[in-house]
Every structure is written in structure tokens, then in C-alpha cells.
Amino acid sequence: MTSTDATAAGSSRAGVWNLPNILTMLRIALVPFFVWFLIADAPGLHSQSGPWRWAAAAAFAVAIYTDKLDGDIARSRNLVTDFGKIADPIADKLLIGSALVMLSVLGELPWWATLVILVREWGITALRFFVIRYGVIPASRGGKLKTVVQTAAIFLYLLPLGAIAPWLTWVAFGVMMVAVAITVWTGVEYVVEAMRLRAKGKVQRTTKGGQEPA
Numbered sequence: 001m002t003s004t005d006a007t008a009a010g011s012s013r014a015g016v017w018n019l020p021n022i023l024t025m026l027r028i029a030l031v032p033f034f035v036w037f038l039i040a041d042a043p044g045l046h047s048q049s050g051p052w053r054w055a056a057a058a059a060f061a062v063a064i065y066t067d068k069l070d071g072d073i074a075r076s077r078n079l080v081t082d083f084g085k086i087a088d089p090i091a092d093k094l095l096i097g098s099a100l101v102m103l104s105v106l107g108e109l110p111w112w113a114t115l116v117i118l119v120r121e122w123g124i125t126a127l128r129f130f131v132i133r134y135g136v137i138p139a140s141r142g143g144k145l146k147t148v149v150q151t152a153a154i155f156l157y158l159l160p161l162g163a164i165a166p167w168l169t170w171v172a173f174g175v176m177m178v179a180v181a182i183t184v185w186t187g188v189e190y191v192v193e194a195m196r197l198r199a200k201g202k203v204q205r206t207t208k209g210g211q212e213p214a
Contacts, residue, residue: 015081023069024091027070028090031063031095031098034063037059042106054159057159064095067092071088093125096117096151099154109176117183121183134197135201146183146186149178149182157172
């Protein structure tokens with residue numbers, strides 16, 4: 001049995017209720033608590049940089065750690081499931097999206113940065129589904145770098161840095177601008193890859209004499 005066959009077999013045998021999927025569901029469950037912590041710290045939408053803000057930062061850190069942990073466990077124990085493939089990216093987008101929106105609602109992050117990232121994230125997700133008939137667009141190194149930098153930028157924003165040293169807020173803003181740039185750059189890469197994949201799929205269908213979908 002090849003490694004691909006083994007992975008497929010493991011995917012079919014692994015049930016929904018395994019440790020990686022439970023960690024993914026925990027990450028989804030943490031999102032409303034994370035949002036509530038931010039709201040509790042900001043009566044009248046004015047952040048107090050108090051204990052609830054630290055709680056929000058801690059909840060975000062735990063959620064991000066479960067993202068790495070569930071992936072490592074799923075791969076090492078051959079527990080990759082169809083549920084995990086769908087739920088994991090949804091959990092990531094819920095967490096990142098809620099953090100960006102809340103930071104903008106609190107007036108700490110420009111709305112344009114939030115909108116650029118969210119449009120890119122959901123747009124590329126839709127694009128993946130659109131070209132799935134021709135093949136799967138694999139995650140690129142740039143995409144993984146984007147996730148790391150986005151996460152770092154959000155975490156820096158969540159920490160009450162202004163109460164520690166006001167200049168650190170500019171560090172958070174700088175990292176976020178790098179995240180926005182990488183987000184746009186990798187988005188363009190994915191669009192180009194999708195066009196290439198679609199063109200290649202059309203040629204293969206035509207060569208095989210198949211009916212080309214509209």
C-alpha cells in the first residue's frame with residue numbers, strides 16, 4: 001500500500017470524533033468567547049486595556065495553538081477526515097475574521113485593511129470551489145507565510161501594547177501592513193494558478209474528447 005493509499009484508508013476509517021476534529025471544534029467554540037472578552041473590555045467601544053483584553057489575547061493564542069496542534073496530530077496519527085478538511089479552514093477564517101472585524105469596530109485597525117484581507121480570504125475560497133472540477137489549488141509557501149504574519153499582527157494588536165509603551169502600537173501596525181501586502185500578493189498568485197489550472201483542464205478535456213463545461 002502506498003502512502004497515498006494509506007492516507008486515504010486512514011481518512012475513511014477515522015471518525016468525526018477524534019482528537020484533531022475535537023480541537024477544531026474547540027477553536028470554533030472559542031470564537032464567541034474571544035469576541036465577548038473584547039466587548040467586555042470595551043464599554044462604549046472604548047478599549048480599557050484591562051484583564052478582559054488580556055483574556056481575549058490569551059483565547060486567541062490558545063485557538064491558534066490548537067490550529068497547529070490538530071494538524072500535527074491528524075498527520076502523525078493518520079486521522080485526516082473529510083470533516084476536518086472542511087471544518088479546519090472554516091475555523092481559521094472565523095477566528096481571523098472575527099479578530100479583524102472587532103479590531104476595526106474598536107477603531108484600532110483601519111477598516112480598509114480588514115476588508116482587503118477578508119475579501120481576499122473568502123474570494124480565494126470561492127475560487128478554489130470554482131476550479132475544483134479541474135483540480136485542487138495546493139497551499140503555497142506564500143499562503144502559509146501569509147497566515148503566520150496575519151496571526152502575528154493580530155496578536156500584537158490584541159495585546160494592550162499602548163498601556164505598556166505607545167510606540168509598540170506602530171510595530172503592530174507595521175506588521176499588519178506587511179500582512180496585508182503578503183495577503184494581496186498571494187491572492188494574485190492563487191488567481192494566476194487558478195487560471196492556469198482551468199486552462200490545463202480545458203485542454204485535457206478537449207484532448208480526451210469530453211464535453212467542456214460552460
